[in-house]
Amino acid sequence: MPLINLPTFAADLLADFERLGTTRVDTPVIQPAEPFLDMAGEDLRRRIFLTQSETGENLCLRPEFTIPVCMRHIETATGTPKRYSYLGEVFRQRREGGSEFYQAGIEDLGTRDFAGADARAVADAVSILGKLLPERPLAVTIGDQAMFEAVVAALGLPAGWQKRLIRAFGEQTQLEALMLRLAKPEHVPGIDAKVEALLAGDDEEGLIAHIDGVMEATGYLTNASRAPKEIARRLKEKLALAGTSLDPGKLDVLREFLSLNVSLRYAPGVLADFAKSTNLPLQAAVERFDARVAAFANAGVKLSDITWRAAFGRPLDYYTGLVFEVTLRNDHRVLAGGGRYDRMLTLLGAADTIPAVGFSLWLDRIEAVRGER
Amino acid sequence: MITIALPSKGRMKEDASAIFDKAGLKIVAVGNERSYRGRIEGLDDVEIAFLSASEISREIGAGSIDFGVTGEDLIREGLSEADARVEFCARLGFGHADVVVAVPDIWLDVDTMADLGDVAADFRARHGRRLAIATKYWRLTQQFFSSQHGIQLYRIVESLGATEGAPAAGLADIIVDITSTGSTLKANHLKILSDGVMLKSQACLVRARKAEHEGNPLVGKIIAAVNAAC
Numbered sequence: 042m043p044l045i046n047l048p049t050f051a052a053d054l055l056a057d058f059e060r061l062g063t064t065r066v067d068t069p070v071i072q073p074a075e076p077f078l079d080m081a082g083e084d085l086r087r088r089i090f091l092t093q094s095e096t097g098e099n100l101c102l103r104p105e106f107t108i109p110v111c112m113r114h115i116e117t118a119t120g121t122p123k124r125y126s127y128l129g130e131v132f133r134q135r136r137e138g139g140s141e142f143y144q145a146g147i148e149d150l151g152t153r154d155f156a157g158a159d160a161r162a163v164a165d166a167v168s169i170l171g172k173l174l175p176e177r178p179l180a181v182t183i184g185d186q187a188m189f190e191a192v193v194a195a196l197g198l199p200a201g202w203q204k205r206l207i208r209a210f211g212e213q214t215q216l217e218a219l220m221l222r223l224a225k226p227e228h229v230p231g232i233d234a235k236v237e238a239l240l241a242g243d244d245e246e247g248l249i250a251h252i253d254g255v256m257e258a259t260g261y262l263t264n265a266s267r268a269p270k271e272i273a274r275r276l277k278e279k280l281a282l283a284g285t286s287l288d289p290g291k292l293d294v295l296r297e298f299l300s301l302n303v304s305l306r307y308a309p310g311v312l313a314d315f316a317k318s319t320n321l322p323l324q325a326a327v328e329r330f331d332a333r334v335a336a337f338a339n340a341g342v343k344l345s346d347i348t349w350r351a352a353f354g355r356p357l358d359y360y361t362g363l364v365f366e367v368t369l370r371n372d373h374r375v376l377a378g379g380g381r382y383d384r385m386l387t388l389l390g391a392a393d394t395i396p397a398v399g400f401s402l403w404l405d406r407i408e409a410v411r412g413e414r
Numbered sequence: 415m416i417t418i419a420l421p422s423k424g425r426m427k428e429d430a431s432a433i434f435d436k437a438g439l440k441i442v443a444v445g446n447e448r449s450y451r452g453r454i455e456g457l458d459d460v461e462i463a464f465l466s467a468s469e470i471s472r473e474i475g476a477g478s479i480d481f482g483v484t485g486e487d488l489i490r491e492g493l494s495e496a497d498a499r500v501e502f503c504a505r506l507g508f509g510h511a512d513v514v515v516a517v518p519d520i521w522l523d524v525d526t527m528a529d530l531g532d533v534a535a536d537f538r539a540r541h542g543r544r545l546a547i548a549t550k551y552w553r554l555t556q557q558f559f560s561s562q563h564g565i566q567l568y569r570i571v572e573s574l575g576a577t578e579g580a581p582a583a584g585l586a587d588i589i590v591d592i593t594s595t596g597s598t599l600k601a602n603h604l605k606i607l608s609d610g611v612m613l614k615s616q617a618c619l620v621r622a623r624k625a626e627h628e629g630n631p632l633v634g635k636i637i638a639a640v641n642a643a644c
Binding site: 078079081082083084086087201204205208209212215229230231232236252255256259260261262265266267271272273275276278279356357358388 | 518519520521522523525529531532533535538540541544552553555556559560564566567568569570581582584587603
C-alpha cells in the first residue's frame with residue numbers, strides 16, 4: 042500500500058536518521074497487547090485499539106514503537122549496543138487529534154556511556170526538529186529522577202519511604218500528600234491482640250505461622266498470591282514506616298529542591314549551592330548531573346535552550362533518569378519527548394540490564410506547526 | 415413523546431413502580447401484566463419501557479430513551495463523562511450498593527489504598543506479574559486507582575459473577591465489587607479498605623441530556639413529581 046498520507050517531510054527525516062547512523066526498523070502493526078498493558082498499566086486499555094485472536098490472545102494496533110523495538114532487540118541483539126530508528130503509524134485514542142498518526146524516533150539500547158547517550162538523544166531530537174522547523178526557536182525541558190532519588194536518600198528516610206516518594210515523582214499532588222503525611226508519625230489502628238503480641242515479641246516465625254494457619258483455615262492458597270512471609274514482613278515494615286516522620290526543616294529542603302527550575306547553564310551552580318546550603322551528601326549525584334551537562338555542551342546542544350525542572354518526571358516504574366520534552370518556545374505542544382528507561386528491558390524479559398534512552402517525535406504536531414507559517 | 419425506562423424485574427421493578435405511584439404517576443401495563451410496554455395514567459405523551467438495569471444505562475447513554483431508573487454504578491461504569499451526558503435527577507432511596515475495594519482479611523498489612531499502592535509497586539518484582547484485580551467495573555476501577563490514588567501498575571481480570579470468590583480461588587489477588595451489607599465479602603474472608611469505598615450507589619432517576627427537553631414542561635413535571643415522592 043503506498044503511504045500517501047505520510048508527512049511531506051518523511052523523506053528528510055529518514056535521511057536524517059541515516060546521517061545519525063541509526064538502524065531503521067519496522068515492527069508489525071498488530072502487536073500482542075499484554076506487554077503494553079503490563080508496562081503502562083490498565084489506563085492504557087481505554088486508549089488502545091484492542092481485539093482478540095481466534096485463540097483468545099489479546100492483540101492491539103501498535104500504540105507506540107518503544108516496546109516493540111525493545112522486544113526485537115532482546116530477541117536479536119542482546120549485548121550489543123544499537124541505535125534504532127523508526128517511522129510509522131501508531132494508533133491511540135486521544136482527546137486532541139486523530140487516533141491514527143505518524144510517529145518517528147530513535148531508541149539507543151545498550152550504550153553504557155550514560156551521560157553521552159543522554160546528551161546524544163537530546164542533541165538528535167533538537168537537531169532533527171531544528172531542520173524541520175527552521176528559524177523557529179525551540180525550548181527543551183529536562184528532568185532527572187536520579188537527582189530526586191539522591192535527594193530523598195540523603196534526607197535519611199527509610200527505604201520504604203524513599204520508594205513511595207520516587208513512585209510519586211512527577212505527580213505533584215501525590216507528592217504533596219506524601220509530604221503532608223511525613224510531617225507527623227501515624228498510628229496504625231485495628232491490629233488484633235494476638236498479632237500485636239507476636240509483633241511485640243518480635244516473633245517473625247510465630248507471625249508467619251499464624252498467618253499460614255489462618256490462610257489454611259479459610260481456604261486461601263498460600264502460594265497463589267501473597268505468601269505468609271511477605272505479609273508478615275510488610276506488616277513490620279508498615280509499622281516502622283508509619284512511625285517515620287521528617288522534621289519541618291527537612292520537608293522544606295525537599296520542597297525547595299522540587300521548586301528548582303533553572304536554565305541548564307546555571308543548574309550545576311544552583312545544585313552545588315543547594316547541596317552546600319542544605320548540607321546534604323549529594324556529591325556523587327551532582328557529579329553525574331554535571332557530567333551530563335558537560336556532555337550536552339560537547340554534543341553541541343545550546344545549554345541556554347534547556348531548562349532543568351527538578352519536579353519533572355514520569356511516574357512509571359521503568360523510567361530511571363533523564364526525561365525531556367521539546368516544544369517551540371512559549372508553546373505547550375510537545376513535539377518530541379523522551380527519556381532514560383533502563384528498567385524496561387529487564388521488565389520485558391532481558392536476562393541482563395540493558396541501558397536504554399530514546400525519544401519519539403510527534404509528526405502530526407510537527408506538521409501542524411510547519412503549516413502555521 | 416417522552417420515554418421512561420424502568421427495571422423490568424425483581425425488587426428494582428417493584429420499588430420503582432412504588433415511587434412513581436407515590437409521585438402520582440400511575441403506571442399501567444399495555445396489554446397483559448408481563449408486557450414490556452406501559453404508559454402513565456393521564457399522560458398520553460409518556461411511554462414506559464421495561465428494560466434490564468444495564469440496558470437502561472446503555473440506552474440512556476445512546477439517548478434512545480429520555481429518562482431511566484437504574485443504579486448510579488451502572489451509569490458511571492457504562493458511560494464516559496457521565497455527568498456531561500446524563501442528569502441525575504433524583505436519588506430514589508432503594509437499590510443501595512457500594513462499589514468497594516476488598517482484599518483478603520489475612521492481608522494484615524493492608525488497610526488503606528496507600529498500603530495497596532506499596533504492595534502493587536513491589537508486586538511484579540516479587541511475583542513476576544502485576545497485582546490482579548477481579549472486577550466487572552473496569553472504568554470505575556481505573557478512575558479510582560489511577561486518578562485518585564496514583565496506582566497504575568495492576569491488571570484487571572474480568573469477572574462477570576461470583577467475583578468475591580476470585581481471591582480464594584487464586585484467580586485474582588483482590589476484588590472491586592458491589593456490596594450492600596458486606597456479608598458476602600465477610601463469608602469469603604475479604605475486608606473493605608478503610609478508604610476503599612469507590613462509590614455509594616443507589617437507584618436514581620436519570621435523564622439523557624437532550625436539546626429537545628428544553629422548554630418541555632412534561633420533563634420538568636416528571637422530575638418534580640418523582641423528587642416530591644422520595
